Structure formats: structure tokens, C-alpha cells
């Protein structure tokens with residue numbers, strides 16, 4: 001039997017997860033075990049869907065091992081901090097004063113749950129509509145945006161992420177180290193690129209620039225445009 005507190009915790013975290021990352025998380029049945037309230041969202045496509053740009057083996061390890069480890073380690077760490085279980089995943093990500101293990105793994109979970117949706121089979125090309133207009137207004141034109149984003153991602157020293165962010169309606173770019181997310185400074189992320197070596201090393205080894213060039217071919221601009229329309 002679940003205690004009332006465990007039941008509340010499970011319900012609260014399940015609804016938080018669904019709200020944070022609707023399409024992937026909503027399909028996930030919340031775990032009945034109150035000690036593991038966050039669940040790994042399924043990859044929204046097959047492991048080989050992003051071939052040849054991102055190989056199936058990398059996707060399998062990245063999702064089933066790396067992302068799963070963030071979820072498992074977050075749940076494990078939260079057991080020691082019952083006062084944090086009523087926080088949303090976004091609350092955890094945006095608060096650097098929470099326990100470091102919780103914060104690191106919350107970021108890992110949040111970032112990857114978004115990242116899978118930011119890619120798709122047959123992606124790439126250029127965005128259309130409002131997002132295209134906004135990118136051109138902020139970065140002159142799409143090619144210039146792509147150049148600046150690529151440069152930023154290439155220059156990240158060590159493990160981190162390159163982001164296209166939305167800050168009070170304005171588009172901007174920034175990098176974060178490790179699993180930090182721009183939510184920490186109040187910005188929403190529209191597009192993100194994982195440049196941890198685990199994201200590309202099997203296929204690209206030390207050639208991060210080749211991985212970045214290939215990644216543009218799988219960007220899910222429909223998802224980014226929907227996110228922009230919702231968050232702007």
C-alpha cells in the first residue's frame with residue numbers, strides 16, 4: 001500500500017513530467033514505485049532513424065544508458081531530499097542551490113528529454129513561418145544563425161550544450177557547461193545541441209565539427225517552431 005504522501009509525490013511528479021515535456025513524457029506511464037517518480041521517456045523514433053548522420057548504436061547508448069542514468073540517479077538522489085519532491089523538474093533545473101547531484105541529474109534528464117524531440121528522421125533544412133522571421137530578425141538570416149550556432153557549439157570546451165534560447169520574446173544563443181540549462185537565467189530553450197563526447201564519439205571520434213555538420217540534417221524544425229509559438 002502506498003502512503004498518502006507517496007501517492008501525492010507520485011501524482012505530482014508524473015504531472016510535472018507531462019507538463020515539462022508534453023509529447024514524450026505524456027506517453028510514459030508513471031511508475032507505481034514512489035521511490036522512482038521520474039521515468040525515462042521513450043525515444044520518439046527508432047534508434048536508426050537518424051542514420052547516417054547519427055548512428056543507431058550511439059542513439060541506443062545515449063538514450064538507454066546515459067539518459068536512463070540521469071533519471072535513475074535523480075530518483076535515487078531525491079530519496080534523501082523529500083522536501084524537493086514537490087518541485088517541478090524545471091524548478092530543480094533552474095535552482096543551482098539544490099543538492100548538486102540532484103541538480104546535475106535533473107539537468108541531464110530535462111535536457112535529453114528535449115533533445116530527442118529536437119531531432120527527427122528526415123529533418124534539417126530551414127524553418128518556415130514565424131520562427132524563420134524571428135531568426136532572421138535576430139541573426140540577419142538563417143545561414144548566419146547556423147554559422148554562429150555552429151561556431152558556438154564547436155568552441156565549447158569539454159562537455160556541454162549549445163542553445164537557441166527565448167528570453168522574454170527575444171531569440172538569443174548561449175552555451176552551458178555539463179548539464180546546466182539556460183532556465184537557470186530565466187531563458188527557455190528552443191533548440192539544443194549536446195556536444196558531450198558520448199553524443200558522437202563512436203562515429204566521429206574527436207571530430208566534433210563533423211558531428212555538428214551532420215546534426216543539422218536531423219533538426220526537427222517543426223518541433224522548434226511549435227515550441228517558439230507556445231513560449232514566445
Ligand code: MN
Pocket residue numbers: 062066112194196198199
Ligand atoms: Mn547526452
